[in-house]
Amino acid sequence: MDYIKKLSRFIIPYKRYAFLNIFFNILYALFGTLSFVSLMPMLKVLLKTAKPISEKPLKSNYNGILEYGNYLEDSLNFFITQKIESDGQYSVLILMIFVVLSTFLLKNAAGYFSNFFLAYLRNGILKDIRNKLYEKTLDLPVSYFSEKRKGDIIARISTDVNEIQNSLLAILELLVREPLTIVFTIIVMFTISLKLTIFVFIFIPISGLIISWVGKSLKKHSKRVQEENGAFLSVLDETLNGLKIIKGFNAESRFFNTFKNSTSRLYKFSNDLAHRQNLASPTSEFLGIVVIAIILLYGGRMVLVENSLTPDQFITYMALAYNILTPAKAISKASYKVKSGNASADRVLDILKTESNLKDSSNAIKKDTFESTVAFKNISFKYEDDYVLKNFSLSIEKGKTVALVGQSGSGKSTIANLVTRFYDVNEGSINIDGVNIKDMPKKSLRSLIGLVTQESILFNDTIKNNLLIGKKTATDTEIIDALKVANAWEFVSELPNGIETNIGDSGNKLSGGQKQRLSIARAVLKSPPIMVLDEATSALDTESERLVQVALENMMKNRTSIVIAHRLSTIQNADEIIVLKKGEIVEQGKHDELIEKNGTYKNLVEMQSLA
Structure with a gap:
């Protein structure tokens, strides 16, 4: 019984x-x-x-x-x-x-x-x-x-x-x-x-x-x-x-x-x-x-x-x-x-019976538009015992591009996980237009955000169906336009069945650069007001990086973007660059300003032979 x-x-x-x-x-x-x-x-x-x-x-x-x-x-x-x-x-x-x-x-x-x-x-x-x-x-x-x-x-x-x-x-x-x-x-x-x-x-x-x-x-x-x-x-x-x-x-x-x-x-x-x-x-x-x-x-x-x-x-x-x-x-x-x-x-x-610790609140405020700012207010976060972010504060104005740089383990990707609410902050708050993202339905929050991760996550399906995850009602014309913006149409058009080509398990029929460009095209098709790019060009060869960088810059026009970068050459035109070390901001400013400071950022640039 x-x-x-x-x-x-x-x-x-x-x-x-x-x-x-x-x-x-x-x-x-x-x-x-x-x-x-x-x-x-x-x-x-x-x-x-x-x-x-x-x-x-x-x-x-x-x-x-x-x-x-x-x-x-x-x-x-x-x-x-x-x-x-x-x-x-x-x-x-x-x-x-x-x-x-x-x-x-x-x-x-x-x-x-x-x-x-x-x-x-x-x-x-x-x-x-x-x-x-x-x-x-x-x-x-x-x-x-x-x-x-x-x-x-x-x-x-x-x-x-x-x-x-x-x-x-x-x-x-x-x-x-x-x-x-x-x-x-x-x-x-x-x-x-x-x-x-x-x-x-x-x-x-x-x-x-x-x-x-x-x-x-x-x-x-x-x-x-x-x-x-x-x-x-x-x-x-x-x-x-x-x-x-x-x-x-x-x-x-x-x-x-x-x-x-x-x-x-x-x-x-x-x-x-x-x-x-x-x-x-x-x-x-x-x-x-x-x-x-x-x-x-x-x-x-x-x-x-x-x-x-x-x-x-x-x-x-x-x-x-x-x-x-x-x-x-x-x-x-x-x-x-x-x-x-x-x-x-x-x-x-x-x-x-497992309860999610990321539940929507009963009086959640649904937002369909982004008007002014994304603000990180004294946030601290830890995955287990040690904090990977400590009292981090940042305000991003609408239409601005902010780049986050730093050595591995400095907390860059954690910020991407927090703003998309894959995890919740331990202290402080993240606000969009003054509304705490904890007080927004997760679906509403994520509908405002486009995400391109370091690892190209694609599914064993056609190119078309992989892109439709971004916008399920998109027409073939819209899909092709998104592929063109991501500089992916050139290789897609040469495939046997075009956008109807199956790309295999995890997209393994494609090269790393091709997979990443499809991921970017998916975000382009979604056309969200806020873009989160978590080392989006790290998997690309030099030629692909150049093509995609142009595409990303076109996509980021009039859009609020948070760019987590490993290759510093990709973020030189950012409105503001935030330099992180052990979860704290050590420098911030434009590329030229940070080079003149002769500090952590310049050291990172020199290590990549880009000074």
Whole structure:
């Protein structure tokens, strides 16, 4: 029930299919029991054990529920006696066989329809959980994924969700079909022989305790397997992303050993889990055979010695006992699947329950335009323990270009992360037109900002669809114009399918310079009032840099731009250059002014041989 509670919000939209599944499972359990009960009249005819009764039994002559079985028995004998007298024994046998076939047909039809509706339930829940997980993945801040392994996230969305899907079948069997089959069967067994049924059920709790003991630690072992599965997927993900580096540094053996160690742990944990799962079936089967042996011993005595049970009743009783063993065994297996699914549900819900620390405020102020200034007011920020920005203040007027320079680790890219609100400042505030960006919806803020990162992030799709991320309603003409501004149209026009050309995984069919120019074209197409260029030309060769620099300067006209630069040649015309060192401003001014100061900026320029 705890497992269903965890998944209840995903089950509710499909409750219609759940109820239909339960309904047909009830029919399955009912007809499953009747199919074995229907063997009794056939056996009575074959074995000629039907006691001849010429008068119809009256229910009033049988007192209490304990004599209800005798009433049914006598009614059946009366029916068989009448039919044999009128139609003959062979005709009655044909009729009894037809009844047996009908009950088995109805049982299997009910089983089909229960699984028919279960498919909609399971696959619908699977779809919704995956959609929610992906939606949550998009909603969670960038910081969440810098702390988690990507492979583990992928494992939760794929492997763990599949485990939940498989366990849903088990949970419904555990709740409805198998328990009801057992209940209906036990009721009939009581009507055949109260004494034998009570005797048998002394041994069932013992069997249940043993089976429970076998599966006690399954959830813990299942969770270890799933966590290690996430770890080895992370190694695989990192390997595929860094294949050039691994090969270039001859590090294949190191990464192979890491992967091998992970798969070895997965092998060990999976074996431990499999051994426990595999123990369920033989344990429950052996215990079932023990119960059958006890029934044979005690029931055989009732038939052969005490004469308190007829052969047809005993054979039917044995068939019903078998009818209990099958669902009992299924419940045993299902309980293990539920424990495994429960561990997976915990891992999936762990992501869904994670609260983003970058939530929009309830009274967020939506802004569609940028009017005057972007202001950084005494901001301080740290990723972990040490501050990477300290009391940073800066005001950028509309239409101005401000460049941020400094050595690696000085906090330049952090400012890009903060102004786009990938992270929130620890102290101070960032204001656009006097409005704190924390008081703006994230979508509204990011609609005002165009972003070009140092790493060209492109997707396995066409050039057109990659650019449409910037503006989904853009026409082909607008896309081509944006490509021209970014000096990308020259190479795009020569591709086999032009803007409809697929650029491969992460754009790997293109050169580094071509990928970066497409990233710039995407920002151009968006045409935002504020541009954030995080070392946008660092991946370009000298010729591409020259072409793109002209494009960037055209794009930045009449636009507020924050340029984070590694190559200082690209920012000489900036309205203001901010020089950072260890998260603090050490110099600021125009290029010529800073050169004259003969300070940090001049040293940086000289190191790049551009003085």
